[in-house]
Amino acid sequence: MPVRAVRSVATQWRNPNGLPGDELPIEWCGPRAARVGSRSAGKVSGRISLEHYRATFTPMGDGFHGYDPDGALIQLGMPTSGSLLVWFVPRRGEPAELRVEVSTVDPSGSEAKVDAREERAQLSDNGPLRLQLQELEADQPYRLIASFVERGVEQRRVLDVRTAPAAGTSSAFSFLSSSCIQPFAEEKGETIVTEQTVRSLWLYRRRAQGTSAPAPAFALGLGDQVYVDSGGRAMLTGMHRQRARYGRGEAAAFFEAAYRGQFSLPPLVSARAALPSAMMWDDHEIRDGWGAQLDENAREGSELRWEEHLRAARHHFIAWQSFRNPMRSDAEPDVRARALLGHDLTQSPELDFEAEWGASASFFVMDQRSARSAAAARVVSDAQLERLRRWLNRPRFCPTLLVLGSPMPITQLRRPVELVEYLIPARWDDLRDSWWSKACRGQRDTILQLLQSFFRAHPEHRLLILSGDVHFCEVLELSDQGRIFGHEVVSSGLAHDKLHRFGRGSPRNAKALAFGLGSAGLGAFHGPCFAELFVNPALNGPPDVEVTFHTATSADGASLANPDGAMPPRLPLPLSSRASCGEDLLQRFILRPEPGSCPKARAAGFQ
Structure with a gap:
């Protein structure tokens, strides 16, 4: 888990046209901190461009490999006794198109597909998507297989999650x-x-x-x-x-x-x-x-x-x-x-x-x-x-x-x-x-x-x-x-x-x-x-x-x-x-x- 000490490493950021831009020197200072060169001098102050703001941090080291602030994310919201909630944001600039298959999982690991009623909500076309999967059984484990396209390539994510207990059920x-x-x-x-x-x-x-x-x-x-x-x-x-x-x-x-x-x-x-x-x-x-x-x-x-x-x-x-x-x-x-x-x-x-x-x-x-x-x-x-x-x-x-x-x-x-x-x-x-x-x-x-x-x-x-x-x-x-x-x-x-x-x-x-x-x-x-x-x-x-x-x-x-x-x-x-x-x-x-x-x-x- 400790962060590796890496010195004088450089990375490239890309400008809005997708072309290589200036190099930002990245440095891990001993074992204590991840450090990236800022393109502004002194304390945080004054106006900055959006491109600069997006490019101010590029972490490296154990636990931070694959960091992509523009990438798609799929995560879990709060379940109820009859529903599961999937939260999804597409890659920046791409449409929020998401398909989710729902299956029950029994103690032996066997899966059986179920039909769940979907309710979707968005504030903007390419913004985060709230997908609620309804009409599910209480206190049951489910496996969700989410599919979406990122950079023209189909991606699949497997999410294992359980619905909340029924209203009259007490459990630890x-x-x-x-x-x-x-x-x-x-x-x-x-x-x-x-x-x-x-x-x-x-x-x-x-x-x-x-x-x-x-x-x-x-x-x-x-x-x-x-x-x-x-x-x-x-x-x-x-x-x-x-x-x-x-x-x-x-x-x-x-x-x-x-x-x-x-x-x-x-x-x-x-x-x-x-x-x-x-x-x-x-x-x-x-x-x-x-x-x-x-x-x-x-x-x-x-x-x-x-x-x-x-x-x-x-x-x-x-x-x-x-x-x-x-x-x-x-x-x-x-x-x-x-x-x-x-x-x-x-x-x-x-x-x-x-x-x-x-x-x-x-x-x-x-x-x-x-x-x-x-x-x-x-x-x-x-x-x-x-x-x-x-x-x-x-x-x-x-x-x-x-x-x-x-x-x-x-x-x-x-x-x-x-x-x-x-x-x-x-x-x-x-x-x-x-x-x-x-x-x-x-x-x-x-x-x-x-x-x-x-x-x-x-x-x-x-x-x-x-x-x-x-x-x-x-x-x-x-x-x-x-x-x-x-x-x-x-x-x-x-x-x-x-x-x-x-x-x-x-x-x-x-x-x-x-x-x-x-x-x-x-x-x-x-x-x-x-x-x-x-x-x-x-x-x-x-x-x-x-x-x-x-x-x-x-x-x-x-x-x-x-x-x-x-x-x-x-x-x-x-x-x-x-x-x-x-x-x-x-x-x-x-x-x-x-x-x-x-x-x-x-x-x-x-x-």
């Missing part, structure tokens, strides 16, 4: 939770990928493919799956990312290049072809702190300044990410209508979704960007709050794990030392963007009160909140007047452009949130990693829940960890006993750090 399963995928760092005018990112993506691919243990059932991405505003491939610049590096009319083409460049990274391609996924966006798919900058509806002359940018951001999020998600029953059936903007850019149609996994677990994943406005003290619309209330109170006939996805952590508490951020103007938008800010606290308390009222009335169920955003991982224990009724698992981020040391985790002793609710931190970890949740039916009561974190580095980021891709230990929730004073439970998940492997030449993300 696990799933992955991650956020914040920022693989492209920028250093001295060059785009690099650090080896901590290579290790983290390698671990993610192994778990998706079930290499080290039985594969999870699916994966959730809880925001910032793409960064368009920071790192080595930023298309926005300035302190608050207020300036575009592209020209008028180019936003859509730049967003396509950003999505293709990141979604085509080989470890992610392999993982998402093996493991169904569902995704929600956060600010970095649009702009850092979108909805909290207070200039979202600013005008330049007669035009809304951010209209073109937001239209492209929303179009590409829906086509590349939301197309993998279950569709809300009350959502606009015309997908093109869902991609439209509101007259107020902070009041566009929301894209929250729900999912069921048999009788064991029910999911509600919030959209906290489409209607976010710090000026209006709003994170989500009243309509989304009502959908959340209806989801909580839906009739259920056995104890269930209720999973609330919130891209922003909702039960974290700030420590006094972090109040120094109020003295840093560059952080003011982040302060307005958090659930504990004055502008957001009202809706946060509304959600907490909804949860408190429901779980007081229905103690047979169990709460699990999943979140991301903050670039460190944490487990929080939630209590209501001393009774533990749920947990929040923060998983952020899967790939870092650098090691983030801000955010120290929540206090270990329960502190008041609101209405008698308390929150206590069980530990935090700042390196790149992702969470895996294990759900096991219990005889009397809600399912048992365990969590583990797949960590790529040591706690200080100075060395890599888990070179074998082994399964870390699991942490049962709630804890049978409290951690000893000063013990950080999340440090238990760091497997076999490699001391002394830190390179002499510093690479981004390593001390």
